[in-house]
Amino acid sequence: MRAIVVEDEFLARQELEYYIQTYSSIEITGSFDDGLDVLKYVQNHEIDAIFLDINIPSLDGVLLAHNISKFSRKPYIVFITAYKEHAAEAFEIEAFDYILKPYSESRITSMLTKLEATYERERGERAQDHGTPPAAWQPDRWQQNATQPGSASDANHHSVGSSQAFVHPAGKQSPSGHNTHALQGKISLWKNDNIQVIPVDDVYYASASEKVTNVFTRRDQYTVNTSITEFQATLPEEYFFRCHRSYIVNISKIREIVPWFNNTYLLRLHDLNDEVPVSRSKVKEFRQIMNI
Numbered sequence: 613m614r615a616i617v618v619e620d621e622f623l624a625r626q627e628l629e630y631y632i633q634t635y636s637s638i639e640i641t642g643s644f645d646d647g648l649d650v651l652k653y654v655q656n657h658e659i660d661a662i663f664l665d666i667n668i669p670s671l672d673g674v675l676l677a678h679n680i681s682k683f684s685r686k687p688y689i690v691f692i693t694a695y696k697e698h699a700a701e702a703f704e705i706e707a708f709d710y711i712l713k714p715y716s717e718s719r720i721t722s723m724l725t726k727l728e729a730t731y732e733r734e735r736g737e738r739a740q741d742h743g744t745p746p747a748a749w750q751p752d753r754w755q756q757n758a759t760q761p762g763s764a765s766d767a768n769h770h771s772v773g774s775s776q777a778f779v780h781p782a783g784k785q786s787p788s789g790h791n792t793h794a795l796q797g798k799i800s801l802w803k804n805d806n807i808q809v810i811p812v813d814d815v816y817y818a819s820a821s822e823k824v825t826n827v828f829t830r831r832d833q834y835t836v837n838t839s840i841t842e843f844q845a846t847l848p849e850e851y852f853f854r855c856h857r858s859y860i861v862n863i864s865k866i867r868e869i870v871p872w873f874n875n876t877y878l879l880r881l882h883d884l885n886d887e888v889p890v891s892r893s894k895v896k897e898f899r900q901i902m903n904i
Contacts, residue, residue, distance in 0.1 A: 615661035620645035636724040637820035647671025666693040820858040856891040
């Protein structure tokens with residue numbers, strides 16, 4: 613999902629971008645502080661959402677939204693503003709949401725979860741109307757997208773170097789056509805231009821980061837050049853749970869379940885200081901799995 617941020621206050625724009633990057637898998641493809649620049653951009657670039665301030669130079673946010681709402685394929689518009697009085701106009705142009713400044717973290721994260729869920733649902737409906745499932749629903753599509761090893765940084769400050777991960781579920785072939793590993797419960801990961809075969813259970817969790825998926829073990833971080841949905845399709849369902857739009861967790865690695873806002877949870881894992889969120893839409897399923 614691609615989005616742009618339109619905000620003329622630098623600190624406010626930085627804060628909003630931080631929330632989007634931290635609590636969603638939305639890719640920010642541009643940031644703007646001028647309405648006319650935005651109008652030119654959206655006429656030549658396909659985007660899925662706009663986070664839009666109202667008080668911006670050249671062309672204010674309301675007029676900009678009116679223009680964009682007339683597009684044949686209009687993006688979701690989320691107003692983020694200090695002005696309450698434009699809420700009625702936002703409703704008329706069918707804005708997705710209207711959030712008042714100063715930002716509330718829980719309000720922003722709730723909106724992001726709802727936005728991504730709506731996007732996925734409507735994308736699925738459009739695909740069904742055309743008679744083909746969306747790409748994220750095709751579990752073998754990873755075979756078409758794997759590339760040569762790239763570079764990845766280690767969030768836990770281990771020396772990982774250049775790394776790319778290829779995941780081969782039991783009995784499946786690699787992109788080259790060779791069955792590189794057919795043993796049940798193993799996973800093949802690139803690290804420093806070499807393939808390392810490790811038990812799947814060594815994976816603690818995975819997180820989406822723009823167009824790639826980060827995979828974390830006890831000591832290392834790898835990067836898979838596929839979406840988190842495609843990566844999920846290669847993992848055994850009985851051990852790995854999609855607890856959030858942007859996270860997959862190995863259930864056996866959970867050491868503590870911490871109640872969080874809006875009746876959600878944070879998961880603390882054995883051996884790691886990282887925390888993994890459980891989104892509100894996944895809470896019911898998670899409780900059933902964990903018998904809580």
